[in-house]
Structures are given as structure tokens and as C-alpha cells.
Amino acid sequence: MINAKPRLSFWQIVNMNFGFFGIQFSFGLQQANMSPIYAYLGAEGKDLPLLWLAGPMTGLLVQPLVGALSDRTDSRWGRRTPYFLIGAIVCSLGLLIMPFSPTLWFAAGLLWILDAANNTTMEPYRAYVSDRLNRDQHSLGFLTQSAFTGLAQTMAYLAPNILVWLGMNKDAVGDNHIPQVTLAAFMIGAALSFTTVWWSIRKVPELPLTPDELAHIRAQPKGFGAALREIWAAIKDMPPTMRQLAWMKLFQWYGMMCYWIYIVPSLAKTMFDTSDAKSAGFRDASLLNGQIGGFYNFVAFIAAFAMVPFVRKLGPKAVHAFCLLAAAAGMWAIPAIQDKAWLFVPMIGVGLAWASIMGNPYVMLAGSIPPERAGVYMGIFNMFIVIPMLIQMVTLPLYYDSLLGGQPDNVIRLAGALLACAAVAVLFVKTAPAPRTERAPA
Numbered sequence: 001m002i003n004a005k006p007r008l009s010f011w012q013i014v015n016m017n018f019g020f021f022g023i024q025f026s027f028g029l030q031q032a033n034m035s036p037i038y039a040y041l042g043a044e045g046k047d048l049p050l051l052w053l054a055g056p057m058t059g060l061l062v063q064p065l066v067g068a069l070s071d072r073t074d075s076r077w078g079r080r081t082p083y084f085l086i087g088a089i090v091c092s093l094g095l096l097i098m099p100f101s102p103t104l105w106f107a108a109g110l111l112w113i114l115d116a117a118n119n120t121t122m123e124p125y126r127a128y129v130s131d132r133l134n135r136d137q138h139s140l141g142f143l144t145q146s147a148f149t150g151l152a153q154t155m156a157y158l159a160p161n162i163l164v165w166l167g168m169n170k171d172a173v174g175d176n177h178i179p180q181v182t183l184a185a186f187m188i189g190a191a192l193s194f195t196t197v198w199w200s201i202r203k204v205p206e207l208p209l210t211p212d213e214l215a216h217i218r219a220q221p222k223g224f225g226a227a228l229r230e231i232w233a234a235i236k237d238m239p240p241t242m243r244q245l246a247w248m249k250l251f252q253w254y255g256m257m258c259y260w261i262y263i264v265p266s267l268a269k270t271m272f273d274t275s276d277a278k279s280a281g282f283r284d285a286s287l288l289n290g291q292i293g294g295f296y297n298f299v300a301f302i303a304a305f306a307m308v309p310f311v312r313k314l315g316p317k318a319v320h321a322f323c324l325l326a327a328a329a330g331m332w333a334i335p336a337i338q339d340k341a342w343l344f345v346p347m348i349g350v351g352l353a354w355a356s357i358m359g360n361p362y363v364m365l366a367g368s369i370p371p372e373r374a375g376v377y378m379g380i381f382n383m384f385i386v387i388p389m390l391i392q393m394v395t396l397p398l399y400y401d402s403l404l405g406g407q408p409d410n411v412i413r414l415a416g417a418l419l420a421c422a423a424v425a426v427l428f429v430k431t432a433p434a435p436r437t438e439r440a441p442a
Helices: 010-016 019-040 045-051 054-071 081-100 104-132 135-165 180-203 211-219 224-236 240-272 280-306 308-314 316-336 340-357 360-366 371-399 408-426
Strands: none
Touching: 010 104, 010 135, 010 180, 019 045, 019 081, 019 104, 019 135, 019 180, 019 240, 019 280, 045 104, 045 240, 045 371, 054 081, 054 104, 054 224, 054 371, 081 104, 081 180, 104 135, 104 360, 104 371, 135 180, 135 280, 135 308, 135 340, 135 360, 224 371, 240 280, 240 316, 240 340, 240 360, 240 371, 240 408, 280 308, 280 340, 308 316, 316 340, 316 360, 316 408, 340 360, 360 371
16 A cells, blocks of 8 residues: 655755755855866866766765665664764864865875765665655755755855955965955855755654564665665666666766866967966956856756746656757857857757756656665765766866867757767666555655
């Protein structure tokens, strides 16, 4: 028999996902600032992908393991909550230290710690939506997370520009050449990382585990070894829908990493005619990226809620394909634009895609996985994000000079082509609802 969980109001769903704002503010700071930070510390263009390895490597290792462990956790604080809190605290500390990095290796090493902390929080949070909401509220739950992703990253991208507008000197730098506005933005992120997660935990705590769930968890073997065996077993039992989504995500995330890593060097070249990371033009390119990045994330914030009725009517596949094609067209247009104002037009497409990327694949996934394995499958699903990232970071330096001419704007064009491939791939995904056993109303 399929029973219903207590339904949550719209504002309860907003509150339970507010912690995603802090998590994604941290990711937004990384997307907008890590390539410039590496460049300020002496990195060269072809080396940037390898310096970004921390995110996918920690995601590959941490998220499936934490997901499996959280499925088997029955602590006094809840099933997912301990992971929310530990990850948020470590993330706050990492954000506090990052802009003080004295050397390139220090910043790269710290990014590993920061990403491990973010990943410790991320997948239990995804699983929490599946735990807490009925199937018919999944689209609203995951797209609310997508909306908070857009809003948080809007603020993260715009933070340095806002600080300049408030009176900070955009050209003031520390001894490590990192601008003071970047340092201040990371301080803000450190405060938000913990406080927003704490708010969600207080406002919408986890549901108590039922006796059957407790018995199931306590019957499972404990420890990292058992968690690793569970990950392997879950991979072997992976639902067909999840396997099919892997191809779409290969193109999607390879392309997005190309965009994030090279958009600032590309803007510096096409808009300010410089490749010197210590020049005023390069700092202006970083601030411009903050403006257009903030805009596309604001578009994502609005679009995440606006696309809910379209997803219900047309299905997540069709909506996701359309959004990816809009971003593909936008990325192809960016390198040819010389007027700053026109850069905001292609960002509409990028924003639509980003809203869809952070919501619709999870809508497709949630209906195909058994609820008792939500944590481990959400963690494994993240492998379909980080493996393409790893492939991008290892392979792109091999042909950056030979095939792309050593030009960052060509990497942005490549990103657009890959998102178009992802749009085609998602249309071949077959979604089918899985039987779900849900608890009775409280």
C-alpha cells in the first residue's frame, strides 16, 4: 500500500530548501572567482582545468559515500542533518581562508577541502527532498532548490560589483594580488554557508523514522566498507532511466565546465584585448563576468518557478532539451559580441539552462529510484556530473593549443556545441515511475 507523507505548504518547501542558498552561494563564488584567483597566483591558461580538479574528484569520492552513509544513519539529530551541519561548518572555514591563499598550491589544496565540505552537504540535501515530499511535490521541491541556486549564485557573482558600488576600490589588491572585493565576498559567503543551513534545519526538521525504517537501517552493516559495498550494489542495480541520463550529463557538464573555467579569459580577450592576469582589463573582465553571471543566475531563479507548470504539462525531458538549446545558441554568440550590453541577451539562454540543469534531471531521476536508497543513488547520480568534469579537465589541455588555437573564446564555442549534443541526448531518456512506499500522515 502506498501511503502519503504529510504535505508541505509552498512556504514550508521554501524554508526546507533555504540551506541550498548558502551551499550554492559558495559554489557561485568558486565558479566566478577560482580561475581569476589562480591567474592572480600565477597560473597559465592551459593549466586552469587541472587546477579545477578538486570539485569533480571530491564529488566522485565524497558524494556517493556520504549518500550511502546517510541512508544508514539513525542519529538523534536525524538521518541527513548531521551531514548538513558538518559540511556547512567546514565550508564556512574554507571560504574564510581562501582569499588569503599565499601560493597557487595552497589555493588548489584548499579548494579540495572546500569542495569536500560542499559535497558532504549536497547529496544528503537532495535525498532530503525525496525523503520529505510526496511524489507529486517532487517537481516543486527540486525546482525550488534550482531557484535558490539561481538566487544564491546571482548574489555570489554580483557581490564584488555590489561592494565596488558601495565604495570599495576595485583595484585594491592584497600581497597575493587577489582583489579586496573578492576577499570581502568570500567573507559574506562564509557567514551564509552555515546560517542558511541552520535555518532550514530549525524550520523544517526531518520526519522521524518509522519503526520499519529504523529496523531496516539497524539491520544494515555499518562502516565505510559496508557503504562502499552498498555503492557497488546500487551501481549494479541502477535503474535504466538513470543509465540513460548519464549520456546527457556527459555532454552537459563537459560543456558547463568549459564555460565556467574560460569565460573570464575569454571576456578579457574579446572585450578588453588582454591576456595579462595582472592588468586592469583582466580585473574588469572578472567584474563583467560577475555582472553577466549574476544576470543569468537571476534568470535561473525566476525560470525555476516559472517552468513548474511547463514541466507538469510537457514533461521534464522536453523542457530540459529546449533550455539546453537556448544556452547552446547563447554560448556560440558570446565570443562575437563587442558591446557589453548585448552580452546580457545570450545570458537569458544560459540562465534557462542553469535553472533546468539544477532541477529537471532530478525530477526525472526521483521517480525511478527506491526511497530506501535515495541517498546512495543521489550520490551516484553526482558521479554523472563529476566524471564528465574530470574528463574535461584531463582532456582539454591536450588539445587546447592544437585544436582550439590556445584561444579561450574557442572553448566557449565548444561549450555551446556540447550543450546542443546534451539536448539531443535527453530526448532518448525513457522515464518510468517506480513503486514507492511512503509513510502515513502524521
